Amino acid sequence: MDSYDMIVIGSGPAGQKAAIAASKLGHRAAVVEKRDMVGGVCINTGTIPSKTLREAVIYLTGLTQRELYGQSYRVKQDITVGDLSARTTHVIGREIDVIRNQLARNHVDLHIGSAQFQDAHTIVVNGADGHTTEIRADKIVIAVGTRPARPQSVDFDGSTIVDSDQILSLEKVPGSMVVVGAGVIGIEYASMFAALGTKITVVEKRPTMLDFCDREIVEALTYQLRDLAVTFRFSESVREVQKHPAGTLTVLESGKKIPADTVLYSAGRQGVTDALNVAAAGLSATDRGRVEVNEHFQTEVPHIYAVGDVIGFPALAATSMEQGRRASYHAFGEPVETKLGDLQPIGIYTVPEISFVGRTEEDLTQANVPFEVGVSRYRELARGAILGDSYGMLKILVHAESRELLGVHVFGTNATELVHIGQTLMGCGGTVDYLVDAVFNYPTLAESYKVAALDAVNKMRAIARVTGSTNGSYHPLPE
Ligand SMILES: Cc1cc2nc3c(=O)[nH]c(=O)nc-3n(C[C@H](O)[C@H](O)[C@H](O)COP(=O)(O)OP(=O)(O)OC[C@H]3O[C@@H](n4cnc5c(N)ncnc54)[C@H](O)[C@@H]3O)c2cc1C
Numbered sequence: 001m002d003s004y005d006m007i008v009i010g011s012g013p014a015g016q017k018a019a020i021a022a023s024k025l026g027h028r029a030a031v032v033e034k035r036d037m038v039g040g041v042c043i044n045t046g047t048i049p050s051k052t053l054r055e056a057v058i059y060l061t062g063l064t065q066r067e068l069y070g071q072s073y074r075v076k077q078d079i080t081v082g083d084l085s086a087r088t089t090h091v092i093g094r095e096i097d098v099i100r101n102q103l104a105r106n107h108v109d110l111h112i113g114s115a116q117f118q119d120a121h122t123i124v125v126n127g128a129d130g131h132t133t134e135i136r137a138d139k140i141v142i143a144v145g146t147r148p149a150r151p152q153s154v155d156f157d158g159s160t161i162v163d164s165d166q167i168l169s170l171e172k173v174p175g176s177m178v179v180v181g182a183g184v185i186g187i188e189y190a191s192m193f194a195a196l197g198t199k200i201t202v203v204e205k206r207p208t209m210l211d212f213c214d215r216e217i218v219e220a221l222t223y224q225l226r227d228l229a230v231t232f233r234f235s236e237s238v239r240e241v242q243k244h245p246a247g248t249l250t251v252l253e254s255g256k257k258i259p260a261d262t263v264l265y266s267a268g269r270q271g272v273t274d275a276l277n278v279a280a281a282g283l284s285a286t287d288r289g290r291v292e293v294n295e296h297f298q299t300e301v302p303h304i305y306a307v308g309d310v311i312g313f314p315a316l317a318a319t320s321m322e323q324g325r326r327a328s329y330h331a332f333g334e335p336v337e338t339k340l341g342d343l344q345p346i347g348i349y350t351v352p353e354i355s356f357v358g359r360t361e362e363d364l365t366q367a368n369v370p371f372e373v374g375v376s377r378y379r380e381l382a383r384g385a386i387l388g389d390s391y392g393m394l395k396i397l398v399h400a401e402s403r404e405l406l407g408v409h410v411f412g413t414n415a416t417e418l419v420h421i422g423q424t425l426m427g428c429g430g431t432v433d434y435l436v437d438a439v440f441n442y443p444t445l446a447e448s449y450k451v452a453a454l455d456a457v458n459k460m461r462a463i464a465r466v467t468g469s470t471n472g473s474y475h476p477l478p479e
C-alpha cells in the first residue's frame with residue numbers, strides 16, 4: 001500500500017493548492033480525482049467554462065461596442081453553440097494541462113478514481129475499470145466540492161430542463177429560457193443568454209437578488225438586464241416544471257405559467273460527500289452534504305481537514321485555493337501570518353460585471369458606523385468614453401472620522417480587476433487621502449478611484465465647513 005504524508009480528495013482549486021503546498025513544504029502528497037474531472041468543477045463545469053462562454057458571448061454579440069457602432073452592431077449574426085463551445089473547449093483543455101503539469105512537477109501523485117474512507121487514515125480508490133487501490137496518509141484533506149442540487153420533482157433531461165452542468169452542452173441557443181433561482185449562477189447565465197438574444201424569465205423565491213451586494217449596484221444591474229428583455233418574477237416559487245412536445249411550461253405557486261424552450265434550474269448546490277463514507281473516518285456531513293471545520297479547516301477528527309465548497313460559504317474558487325494552502329500549512333506546522341479575514345473580494349461575472357470588497361452601505365448603516373460615499377461614473381472618464389461604457393460606476397465608502405476605506409463597489413467594464421486596487425489599499429490600512437493625492441495613468445478606469453476619492457472628500461469638507469470641525473481637511477499618512 002502506498003503511504004503519503006498527505007492525501008487530498010478532489011483536484012479542484014482547494015485540493016490543488018493543498019497538495020502543492022504540502023509538496024513545497026517537503027512532504028509527500030497525493031491527489032485522488034475522478035476520471036475526466038482533473039481541475040474540479042472549477043475547470044470542467046463551473047468557473048472556467050462559464051467565464052469563457054461569457055467572453056465568447058461578449059465578443060461575438062458585439063454587445064459592449066454598440067454604444068459606439070449602433071444597436072445593430074454584431075460580430076456574427078447567427079451565433080451557434082459551436083461558435084461558443086469552441087472557445088470553452090480550448091480553454092478547458094489548456095487549463096487541465098497546466099494543472100496536470102503543476103502536480104507532476106511538484107511530484108504530487110495523481111490517483112484516478114473515486115475515493116472512499118476505509119478508516120481515518122486509509123482511502124480506497126475505486127477506478128472506473130473496477131480496479132481498487134488502497135492508499136494511506138498521516139493527514140487527509142477533503143476537497144470534494146459540490147454538484148447542482150436537483151429536486152426529485154424536476155425531470156432533468158439535459159436538453160430542455162437542465163442544471164448548470166448540463167447548460168454547457170445545449171444543442172442550440174434557446175429562443176426562450178426560464179432561470180429558476182437568482183443566485184450568482186442563475187443571474188450570470190441569465191445575463192449571458194439575454195445578451196445572445198434569448199428571452200429570459202428569472203424566477204426567484206426571495207423578494208430581491210444578490211442580497212450581499214450593494215443595493216444601488218444591484219438596481220443598476222437589474223436595469224441593464226431589463227433593457228436586454230429579462231423579466232424578473234421575485235417572491236415567486238416554482239411549483240412544477242412540465243415537459244411538452246412543443247417546449248416546457250414552468251408553473252409557479254401563484255398560478256402563473258411560463259412557456260419556454262429551456263429551463264435552467266440553478267437553485268443551490270449540494271456537497272459531494274455521499275460516496276465518501278465519512279462515517280468510517282469518524283465524521284459526519286450535514287443534510288446539504290457539507291462538512292464542518294474550525295478556523296484552521298480541521299474537521300472534528302483533527303488530522304482530517306476540509307476545504308473549498310464542501311465547507312460552504314463563500315464557495316468561491318479564489319477562497320477555496322487559499323483555504324487549501326492554509327490547511328496544508330496548519331497540517332505541517334508552518335505558520336501563516338494573517339487571518340483569512342473580511343478583505344476577500346467578490347466578483348460576479350454578469351454582463352455587465354459587479355465586484356466589491358469590504359462593507360456595504362447597508363451593513364455600515366445598521367452598525368451605526370459613520371461613513372461618506374464617493375462615486376465616479378465611467379461616462380465622465382475619458383477611458384469610459386473610449387470603451388463605450390456609459391453606465392459603469394465605482395463607489396468608495398470612507399469612514400467619516402478615520403478616513404479609512406471601508407468598502408469598494410464597482411459595476412461595469414473591468415470591475416472584477418479594478419476592485420483589487422481598493423482591496424490593496426484597505427489591506428494596508430490606507431485612507432482616502434492616498435487616493436486624492438495619487439496620480440493614475442490617463443486615460444484609465446483606475447482613475448475612477450481618484451475621482452471617487454475627491455467626491456468623498458468634498459462631501460466631508462462640506463460637513464466640516466458647517467460644523468466648523470477640522471475633519472474635512474487633509475490627514476497625511478504617518479511617515
Ligand atoms: C457555474 C459556476 C460558475 C462559477 N463561477 C465562479 C467564478 O466566477 N469565480 C469563483 O471564484 N468561483 C466560481 N464558482 C465557484 C467555483 O467553481 C468553486 O468555488 C470551486 O470550484 C470550488 O473548488 P473546490 O476545490 O472546493 O471543489 P471543486 O472545484 O468542486 O472540485 C472538487 C473535485 O472533487 C472531486 N471529487 C468529489 N468526490 C470525490 C471522490 N469521492 N473521489 C475523488 N474525487 C472526488 C470532484 O470530481 C471534483 O473534481 C462557480 C461555480 C459554478 C458552478
Ligand SMILES: NC(=O)c1ccc[n+]([C@@H]2O[C@H](COP(=O)([O-])OP(=O)(O)OC[C@H]3O[C@@H](n4cnc5c(N)ncnc54)[C@H](O)[C@@H]3O)[C@@H](O)[C@H]2O)c1
Pocket residue numbers: 180181182183184185186188203204205206236237238266267268269314315316347348349
Ligand atoms: N462569480 C462567482 O463568484 C460565482 C459564480 C457562480 C457561482 N458561484 C458560487 O456558486 C454558489 C452556488 O450558486 P447558486 O446560484 O446555485 O446558489 P444560491 O444558493 O446562491 O442561489 C440559489 C437561489 O435560488 C433561489 N431558489 C431556490 N429554490 C427556488 C425555487 N424553487 N424557486 C425559485 N427560486 C429558488 C434561492 O432563493 C437563491 O436565491 C454560490 O454561492 C457562489 O459562491 C460563484
